[in-house]
Structures are given as C-alpha cells and as structure tokens.
Amino acid sequence: MHDLERYLNIRSAYGASVGPVGTLAFLMDTTGTPQIWTLDEPGAWPEQRTFDDERVTFCSWSPERRELAFGMDEGGDEFTQLFRLDADDGTIHPLTDVPDAIHYWGGWSHDGEQFAFAANRRDESVFDVYVQDRDECGDEADLIYEGDGWLAVAGWSPDDDRLIVSEHHSSFDKDLYVLDVKSGERTHITPHDGDVRYNSPSWGPDGDAVYCCTDRDTDTLYLGRIDLDSHEIETVESGDEWNVDGIALDDETGRFAYSRNVDGYTELTIGELTGPTEYETRPTPDLPDGTAGGVSFDPDAETFALSASSRTTNTNVHVVDFETGETTRWTRASTAGIPPSSFRGPELVHVESFDGREIPAYFTLPADAPAGETPVIVDVHGGPESQRRPSFSGLTQYLLSRGYAVFEPNVRGSTGYGKAYTHLDDVRQRMDSVKDLKAGVDWLHDHPRVDPDRIVAKGGSYGGFMVLAALTEYPDLWAAGVDVVGIANFVTFLENTGAWRREHREAEYGSLEDDREFLESISPLTHADEIEAPLFVLHGANDPRVPVGEAEQIAEEVEAQGIPVEKLIFEDEGHGISKRENQIDAYTAVVDFLDEHV
Template sequence: MHDLERYLNVRSAYGASIGPAGTLAFLMDTTGTPQIWTLDEPAGWPEQRTFYDERVTFCSFSPERRELAFGMDEGGDEFTQLFRLDLDSGEVDPLTDTPDAIHYWGGWSHDGDRIAFAANRRDESVFDVYVQGRDERGEAAELVHEGDGWLALAGWSPDDDGLLVTEHTSSFDKDLYVLHLDSGDLEHVTPHDGDVRYNSPSWGPDGEAIYCCTDRDSDTLRLERLDLDSGAFAVVEDGGAWNVDGIALDDETGRLAFSRNVDGYTEITVGELTGTTEYDTRPAPDLPDGTAGGVSFGPDGEVFALSASSRTNNTNVHRVAFESGETEQWTRASTAGIPRSTFREPELVHYETFDGREIPAYFTLPAEDVRASAGVPVIVDIHGGPESQRRPSFSGLTQYFLSRGYAVFEPNVRGSTGYGKAYTHLDDVEKRMDSVQDIRAAVEWLTDQSAVDPDRIVAKGGSYGGFMVLAALTEYPDLWAAGVDSVGIANFVTFLENTGAWRQEHREAEYGSLDDDGEFLEAISPLNHADRITAPLFVLHGANDPRVPVGEAEQIVEEVRSQGVPVEKLIFEDEGHGISKLENKIEAYTTVVHFLDRHV
C-alpha cells in the first residue's frame, strides 16, 4: 500500500500549445505547482521553462516566434498577470503590472505582433478590453473598449481587424459581440430573450461567421454557425440527448475538432469544413476512455494537441495527426511509481430521488482485498458549481481513499451541467434544497448496497459542494459519520456580500439576489441551522479566496464548535479557492485522512 504523499505526487500534464516549429509547450506540476515545460519529440525528456513557487495558469505560443505568453497569480488570489517567455534566451518579461486587477488572456494576433486581454483595472466589478504590442510592458496597453459587465475574449478575427468578445451575465446566459478595432464599435451579434449559452466561440475561416456551442432553441448544446451578415444560425452538429460542449476551429484551414459529453465521457469528432455547415470527418484520436479537451491546432493545421485523462490514466498531452488520426502520447507525467493496474474504475449508476427522477452518479468500490467484511465506509463526494459536472477524470486523492478501503460515490445532482438546460435549472433559487434532497436519496441508495456500512458515510465537497456538505449535515444529521467542507459557502448572504465584485451579479443569477431573496437565502444557509450538526466536521479554506471568502469557514467553525461538536479547521495563508501547492495538499489531506481515521 502506498502512502498519501505518493498519490498526491501523481503528476498531470495539460494546457498544451504547439509552436511554429512544432515545439509542444504545456503545463506540468512536477515541481509542486504547474509550470511551463516543452518537448520537441514524443516521450522525450521535457525541458522546464518557468521556475516559480506560484502556479502558472496558462501558456500560449506566438504564431510566428519561439515565444510564449503565460499567466500567473499570487497565492491563489486570481489576480492574474501576463508574461512573455522567450524560449531561446529564457528571458521572462512582464506584459502587465497591475497586481490588483485580473487579466483574462485574449490571444495573439495572427502576425504575433499584438496581444489582447480583458481586465478589471478601471473598476473591479467590470472588465474592459485592451490591445498591446508584444514589446510593450506594464500599463502600456491601449484601452479599446470600456465594458459594463463581465467580458472576456475569444480571439482575433482572421484579418486581425476585430476581436470576438463574450459577456457572461450568468452561467446560463451569455452573449457574443464583435469589437471592430478600426472604429471601436462593439457589435452585438447574439441578441436574445431568456437564458442562452454561446460557449466555446471560434471565428470561421473567412471571418464572416462564428461557430459556437449553443442551447438556443434546444435543451442541449449544439454546434451551430452564426452568419455575421444576416444574423442567421444554422446547425452544424446536433448532439441529441447530449451536449456538444466544446469546439476548436483553425480559422486558416477550416479544420476542427469538437467534443460531445456522453454521460460525462468525452467523444471527439475531427473534420474539415467543406461548406458553411458541412464537414468531412477524419479518424478520431485514440484516447483513454474518460475525458479530453483543450484542443490546440498547430500553425498549419496538420496536427493538434489535447489533454486526456481517465480514472486509471493520469492527465497527459497527446498529439494527433489531423488526416490519419494517429495519436501519440507526448508527455509521460509520472504516476509516482504507483502501478496503473491498481487504480480503480467507477461504475456509472442511476438512483431514484424524491420526485421519481433518476440521478446519475459514479460509484467506485475498493478492491476486495481491502474491503472491510462488515461493509465499507463511503465518501459521498459532491462537486462544486453547481453549474459543473463530476466526470471520470483522474484524481490521486480519490484513488488513495479507494486504496485505504473507502468506497467513493460521486453524484451529479439536479443543477449539474451535462444533462440538458432543464436539468440545470431544477435547483434555481427557491428550489435550492431539492438538490440536497438528492443527496439524501443517494445515501438511501447506498444503504441498500450490501458492500456498504450505512453507519460510516461521509459527506465531502468543495466550493458549492462545501455548501452541500454543510446543508446535508444540517438537514439530515442522522445520515452522516463525518463531513469535510473545503472552501464552502456557510451563509449565502455573507457570501454574496463579500465575494469578488465582478462575481456578485453572476452568482445572484443562480442563488437569488440579496434585495429580492434575502430572507429565503438566510433560511437555507447552513450557518443558521448549525445547531443541528452532530457529525464531526473538518473545514478547509484558503485565506486569499476571492470567490468564497475565508469568513465562511470561520463562521461555521465557530458556531459548530460552540455546540460541542468536534470541529477541525485548516486555513492556508498562501492559497485561494482550493489548494494548489503540493506541500499544502500533503498537509491538508494528511490532516483530513487522520480526521476520518479517528471518526469514521
């Protein structure tokens, strides 16, 4: 049996970008935080290019030069700054120097002479659009559009005269605009009523159309083409009961790859446009049966890179030949010496909840030789969001718990993405606690499984999943042996009052507004029912969390502790919304494991 530190040392390689000469750049966490590495051949010895204690959040090759743009924040505060790395000299230059602002990367111009980004420098609650020369530094960027909402960028037009701008009103309501750089005009190209998503937008090859994944007039996301002259949409690919949830399109060749999310598993389709909505398919890449994404085409469209992961394969970067589909795994991120054969696969199950609805979940049992004869303890692991989905990708921590004899149950309760628009809205505002009832139904299903010990069931979750843990402990206290809350919401009112200014309106669209729904938000907040908690509680948080401020952890710990319930708290001063540094992960989850060993 391997110890926890070994499992947390399983590496991940992802976020790939292909350079002009075929060099592959990617992020890998070998040093304990994600840094930039490069390879010039498959399975070669990678060269480390950045050497920071803080995480690098992305890297993007210039289309014309051996240089990369990358982003980095400090202590998990999400105030990302942009940098340029010259691969030949190794020199790093800061492109931005506004540490109290967030910078969202918007891409290189096709000639590699300019970059674009969105930032909340002027007002922390809104994002503006900036353009900057590759040799300019600090605050030299030109403000080309003042925004009045949450803006981000999806790339330069093929002629570099425009930028594709996205506006996020909520997780389910987005808009697309074209910013004409010569005139400064911002053209709204997706006027609509109600909530509509326009995800993963990409310029068409001629600059006359946008391709995106949208649930306009559909319960699920479809791949559609928007003609910019007429404003008309046309369906390119309908995923049927499943979302077409991502597209990468090379705007010079018309070559594309898009993904379909089938019960959490990724199916990749590769093709080349032969008309406005027609395409010829190519062989699909040969990848592990799990999740894949982050497609990045090479400069000539002949190859593309993507990251792939499964429950028994840690995340690695693969490079795919466009015409043949020949797939090579370029990176060899270490499994820390743990045999892949010991990693456990989940079973996809569906359980009935209070209103007769079937809830999908992944259920993984430990190997028989580590199962307790009287029944195994179970960790009910609840994802965040709630506009998210638990999918079958690799988790070293999950595999560790399985190796120690725990089963793991991962439900996609109502409100999760991946199952259609209607499903995601089943937990909106006044229906919030219906999703918590789905957790109760999960425990009822588990107690009917002969392999499970119903007296040793743990609630575990992060962010919104942390709220779900606290809510499950207050609503159904008799079901739980323990709870583990990571960066979770304890009180919706204080959370909305203190979350980052750029996020408040976005979050109110999901949870309810302070002005209109304040009384209801108080009524469902776990903090106000903490006297019902009887199970031991562990609370984990980052002091720099801009999304769910650390006060949420401090409030719930103080209140539960005052009830005489065993509570442990661990706050990291150099972390934000989650634990990203390896040494902190080791300390955090070693402490969690000891907590569960004592109480479960």
C-alpha cells in the same frame, strides 16, 4: 500500500500549446505547482521553462516567434498578470503590472505583433477589452472598449481587424459581439430572449461567421454557425440527448475538433469544413476512455495537441495527426511509482430521487470491499454549474486504496444533462439538490457492501455548501463531513465575494435585495445547531470567490455546539489548495480526521 504523499505526487501534464516549429509547451506540476515545460519530440526529457513558487495558469505560443505568453497569480488570489517568455534564452518579460486587476488572456494576433485581453483595471466589477503590442509592458495597453459587465475575448479574426467578445450575464446567459479593433465599434451578433449559452466561439475560415456551441431554442448544446451579416444561426451538429460542449476551429483551414459530453465521458469528432455547415470527418483519435480537451492546432493544422485522462490514467498530453487520427502520447507525467493497474474505475449508476427523477452518479468500490463493512465518501462537485466527470484524481485513488468507496453524484443543477436539469436547483429550489444527496445515501444503504453507519459527506466550493446543508438537513445520515472552501451563509458569501462575480452568483442563488430572508433560511450557518457529525473545514486565506470568513464562522458555530471540529486555513492559497506541499499537509490532516471518526 503506498502513503498519501505518493498519491498526491502523481503528476499531470495539460494545457498544451503547439509552437511555430512544432515545439510543444504545456503545464506540468512536477515541482509542486504547475509550471511551463517544453518538448521537441514525443517521450523525450522535457525542459522546464518557468521556476516560480506560484502556479502558471496558461501558456500560449506566439504564431510567429519562439516566445510564449503565460499567466500567473499570487497565492491563489486570481489577480492574474501576463508575461512573455523568450524560449531561446529563457528571459521573462512582464506584459502587465497592475497587481490589483484580473487579466483574462484573449489571444495573439495572427502576425504575433499584438495580443488582446480583458481586465477589470478601471472598475473591479466590470471587464474592459484591451489590445497591447508584444514588446510593451506595465499599463501601456490600449483600452479599446469599456464594458459594463463581464467581458472576455475569444480570439482575433483571420485578418486581425476584429475580435470576438463574449459577455457573461450569468453561467447560462451569454452574448457574443464582434468588436472592431480600430474603431471600437461593437456589433451584437446574438440577440435573444431568455437564458442562452454561446460557448467556445471561434472564427470561421473567411471571417464571415462565428462557430460556437449554443443551446438557443434547445435543451442541449449544439454546434452552430452564426452568419455575421444576417446573425442567423444554422445547425452544424445537433446536441440531441448529449451536449456538444466545445469546439476548436482553425480559422485558416477550416479543420476542427469538437467534443460531445456523453454521461460525463468525452466523445471527440475530427473534421474539416466543406461548406458553411457541411464537413468531412477524419478518423477518431485513440485516447483514454475518460475526458479530453484543450485542443491546440499546430500553425499548419496538420496536427493538434490535447490533454486526456481517465479514472485509471493520469492526465497527459497527446498529439493527433489530423488526416490519419494517429495518436501519440508526448508527455510521461509520473505515477510516482504506483502501478496504474492498481487504480480503480467507477460504475455509472442512476439513483431515484424524491420526485422520481434519476440522478446520475459514479460509484467506485475499493478492491476486496467487505460485505456490509465498507465506508463511503460521498464527494460532491462545486459549481453548481459543473459536473463530476471520470477524470483522474490521486486523492480519490488513495481513499480507494485505504478501503473507502467513493460515491460522486451529479445532483440536479449539474451541467451535462441539458438546460432544464441545470435550472432544477435555482433559488427557491436550492434544497431539492440536497434531497438528491439523501436519495444517494438511501441507495448506498441498500448496497450489500456498504456500512450505512460510516458514510462521509465531502465537497468543495458549492460542494462544501452541500456538505454543510446535508449535515444540517439530515444529521443522522453522516459519520463526518469535510467542507473545502464551502459556503456557510449565502448572505455573507454574496456580500463578500469578488465584485465581478456577485451579479452572476445572484442569478443562481437569489439576490440580496429580493431573497435575503430566504437565503438566510437555507444557509447552513442558520441551522448549525442541527449538526451532529464531526466536521473538518479547509480553506485558503486569499479566496476571492468564497471568502475565508465562511470557514471561520461555521467552524466557530459548530464548535460552540460541542461537536468536534478541525479547521485548517492556508495563508498562501485561494479557492482550493493548489500547491502540493499544502495538499499533503491538508489531506494528511483530513485522512487522520477520518481515521479518528470514521
């Protein structure tokens, strides 16, 4: 059996971008933090291009030059700054130097002379749109539109005179605009009532339409075309039972790839537009049976790169020939000498909850799980507007190797199962999602392999709230809890989260003005005296989303009740533990804690 450090040293290669001469750039965490690497041919030895202790968050080739734009924050604080890397001599040029602002990359112009981004430089609670020349730096960008909310740039029009701008009112309510670069005039192209999503917006080949994934007038996301003259939406591909959850479209050729989320698994369709809403498909790529995304076309759209993984295959970058579908794995991210044949895959199960609703979950047993004696980690995703999907996790594989089963529910409120499902936990229905956890534990109690006295609640971010809420609502069900960057008190969380996020989070959880008493009543901190299980609390000191005070106050309150508590705070981390050295320290402590109490 391999130790935890080996499993956490399993590498991932992802976030690919294909350069003008076919060079592949991607992110890989070989050094302990994601850095930029490049390859000129599949399977060759990659060349490391950045050498920082902080994580690189994205990379994007210029369409005309051998240079890359990339982003990096400091200590997980999410105040991303933008940089330009010369791929020939390795020189790095700062593009922005406003360290107290967040910069969201918006893409290169087609001639590579300019780039766009959104940033909250003027007011920390709102994002404006900027355009900047490639050879400028610092704060020299042109402010072309002042926003009054959360704006993001989705790309330049084919003739580089307009930008698609997305405005996020909440996770399920968005709008799209076309912004004239010279005049700053903004045209609203998605007027609507109620909550509607417009995801993955992409320019059509003639610049007269925008393609996107939307759930306007439907429960699931479908692929639609928005005519820029009439603003009418036509369906290109319906969502039916499962979401069409992403599209990458080359605006010169009309070639595209879109993904459908089928019970968490990615189904990819490759095609080429033959009319406004008509297309011809191409052969399906041969990829691991799990998740795939991050499509990047080469400049001629003859190939595209994407990252893919499964529960038994770590994340790597593949390149697909558009016409034939022939798929070549370009990267060889290491499995740290652990045989992939030893990795365990899940079973997709459905659990009946308190109201008769079926809750999907992934359940994975360790090898040779003994009857009635197998401990279980109930691992809850964050969000809550997210979904646990069958991608690779070294930590999960380690826990399985140690004899733990892993149960991963997509409780109500999760994405991937239609709009109605995502709203089943909104505001006053919040605790119904915690009841889904109880239903999952009841299901585990009936499983012949499971030891009902050794079930652990583990989760991160919103999943951390779910852990704490489960420990307070159903204290007799749990042998231990592991709370990673979780919410302990909704009131203090909303008061202290980043100003740009507060309005969005209130749309999901309830507002401080209208729902303060209710938010206090459901906060785990209010009921901390109900917790009976030992608790491990893990957090990053620089977390701008769920401030570290959430960890400090729950740990203090539970410890005052005489319950065993361990608290571990990392001074150089934010919303999650991203640096491998810290991951090893953190999860070694978690495993020791579980060994002691479970």
